[in-house]
Amino acid sequence: MTYFSEEQWLAWIDQLSEDNYVIVDDFLPEVLFKDIDAFFVTKTAEDVFKKAQIGTNTALTVAPDIRGDYIYWLDPAVDISLTPVFEIIRECIEKLNRYCYLSLKEFEFHLALYPEKTFYKRHIDQFKNRSNRMISVILYLNKDWQPGHGGELKIYKDNGEELVVNPLANRLVMFNSAKVPHEVLVTHKTRRSLTGWLLYKPSTIGFLKI
Numbered sequence: 001m002t003y004f005s006e007e008q009w010l011a012w013i014d015q016l017s018e019d020n021y022v023i024v025d026d027f028l029p030e031v032l033f034k035d036i037d038a039f040f041v042t043k044t045a046e047d048v049f050k051k052a053q054i055g056t057n058t059a060l061t062v063a064p065d066i067r068g069d070y071i072y073w074l075d076p077a078v079d080i081s082l083t084p085v086f087e088i089i090r091e092c093i094e095k096l097n098r099y100c101y102l103s104l105k106e107f108e109f110h111l112a113l114y115p116e117k118t119f120y121k122r123h124i125d126q127f128k129n130r131s132n133r134m135i136s137v138i139l140y141l142n143k144d145w146q147p148g149h150g151g152e153l154k155i156y157k158d159n160g161e162e163l164v165v166n167p168l169a170n171r172l173v174m175f176n177s178a179k180v181p182h183e184v185l186v187t188h189k190t191r192r193s194l195t196g197w198l199l200y201k202p203s204t205i206g207f208l209k210i
């Protein structure tokens with residue numbers, strides 16, 4: 001079974017190829033969105049989030065002046081209540097491979113929690129030691145987000161313009177990991193997302209990931 005029509009995928013992929021990013025509102029069917037939301041609540045209660053780090057796998061450091069989020073890496077074999085979400089990610093990989101001639105093979109996703117007053121300074125997701133990240137994918141989970149709550153994603157476009165994206169519940173953002181500098185502005189409320197990357201070869205460094 002597929003979750004979205006071929007036409008739908010083509011429209012999203014066209015935009016991604018054209019602009020290097022695409023934003024899709026109300027992405028997931030309500031029931032799947034609720035599943036992720038409930039899963040996030042459970043994982044928060046279990047206290048499994050770890051301070052996110054930066055650097056390469058040999059030199060990881062916590063750097064709160066660069067990023068202040070807490071993350072929980074997902075494992076499709078363990079986090080089975082998110083199986084439909086992983087199926088959608090695989091569907092996305094298949095369509096991108098077919099229509100963009102990419103050779104995506106794998107994915108890595110985590111839950112991300114930004115406490116009040118945290119941010120993630122301008123960066124790109126693909127760099128020398130992590131060059132297998134091809135497409136960045138973020139689904140926001142902030143149901144009561146209001147202007148003033150902050151935590152916006154700022155995308156630096158090719159033409160010098162800046163795009164500010166509010167982290168609204170069930171809003172999906174995908175962008176080219178190598179080409180799109182971006183940052184998370186200071187959040188004034190706890191900010192939650194499901195964030196991940198589509199990879200062109202399997203990640204070999206397991207949970208030693210930034």
Ligand SMILES: O=C(O)CCC(=O)C(=O)O
Nearest residue numbers: 120125138153184193195
């Ligand atoms: O949550 C976001 O809007 C972006 C997060 C991000 O840039 C990252 O985790 O690399």
Ligand SMILES: [Fe+2]
Nearest residue numbers: 123124125182
């Ligand atoms: Fe990023």
